[in-house]
Amino acid sequence: MYLGAHVSIAKSIALAPERGKSIGCEAIQIFTKNQRQWRAREIGGEEAKEFEENMKKNEIKEAVAHVSYLINLGSSNSELWKKSLESFMHETNRCDVLGIDHLVIHPGTNRDESEGIKRIAEGINRAIESSNVIIALETTAGQGNSIGHRFEQLSSIIELTDKKRVSVCFDTCHTYAAGYDIKESYEKVMEEFDSVIGMKHLSTIHLNDSKGSCGSHLDRHEHIGKGALGTETFRRLVNDKRLSKVPGILETPGGDEEFKKNLDTLKALRYSF
Ligand SMILES: [Zn+2]
Numbered sequence: 001m002y003l004g005a006h007v008s009i010a011k012s013i014a015l016a017p018e019r020g021k022s023i024g025c026e027a028i029q030i031f032t033k034n035q036r037q038w039r040a041r042e043i044g045g046e047e048a049k050e051f052e053e054n055m056k057k058n059e060i061k062e063a064v065a066h067v068s069y070l071i072n073l074g075s076s077n078s079e080l081w082k083k084s085l086e087s088f089m090h091e092t093n094r095c096d097v098l099g100i101d102h103l104v105i106h107p108g109t110n111r112d113e114s115e116g117i118k119r120i121a122e123g124i125n126r127a128i129e130s131s132n133v134i135i136a137l138e139t140t141a142g143q144g145n146s147i148g149h150r151f152e153q154l155s156s157i158i159e160l161t162d163k164k165r166v167s168v169c170f171d172t173c174h175t176y177a178a179g180y181d182i183k184e185s186y187e188k189v190m191e192e193f194d195s196v197i198g199m200k201h202l203s204t205i206h207l208n209d210s211k212g213s214c215g216s217h218l219d220r221h222e223h224i225g226k227g228a229l230g231t232e233t234f235r236r237l238v239n240d241k242r243l244s245k246v247p248g249i250l251e252t253p254g255g256d257e258e259f260k261k262n263l264d265t266l267k268a269l270r271y272s273f
Helices: 013-022 045-057 080-096 113-129 153-160 171-178 186-196 232-237 256-268
Strands: 003-005 029-031 062-066 102-105 132-136 164-171 202-207 247-250
Touching: 003 186, 003 256, 013 029, 013 045, 045 080, 062 080, 080 113, 102 164, 102 202, 113 132, 113 153, 113 164, 132 153, 132 202, 153 164, 153 186, 164 171, 164 186, 171 232, 186 256, 202 232, 232 256, 247 256
Parallel strands: 003 029, 003 247, 029 062, 062 102, 102 132, 132 164, 164 202, 202 247
Antiparallel strands: none
């Protein structure tokens, strides 16, 4: 697993790889714009070129992007759905400009699960038509009407799209809070993932310990080893050979200094072969 964290794009996106390297990242996740606004200035050619150069210079193996929290492709409100799609397409194009392969999105919310799934799939299909990026649907904790807390829901979305272009971001905190016990039954959950979605669709991991217990539906991230998942769960994850080429991104609280500590903790769990 390529270990990393979500790093800031303050001042310039091009600075993100170096920020990542300085705290020990082998992979990074970024927002490509302010995550609380719908629109953003275009990314300049110079900034994009510099970003790609800095990725190599700082030996970052992979960068993934995460979409804005405002987007809801599952929405039954057609105004909000259209606005979400527009913003989502804007973000897929930003990934193309930056040479980023994977874009993580929380699938969306809708009181009607099957309507939500159809709308999410339609939004994805429209967006990938004009972009090269692979979408990574993030597993959710199952709070409110969020879709994506059952593997079956993610599989249903993928079935309605161009399957080669849609993958899954497995968030350890969310998946556990959703009721998949990766602490006590790690192998069983991974086998279930493989049979329902397919391991080849697992493109990204979010490495977060969980404040809530299994099945609590609580989306509260905790430092590695300090939450309900505990150190042993992360030892299994970072040494899982099926995940050896997958970016594992921290989204734990506290900023860069805490990321560095968590990365050190994770690296110490690696077996040396
Ligand atoms: Zn996450």
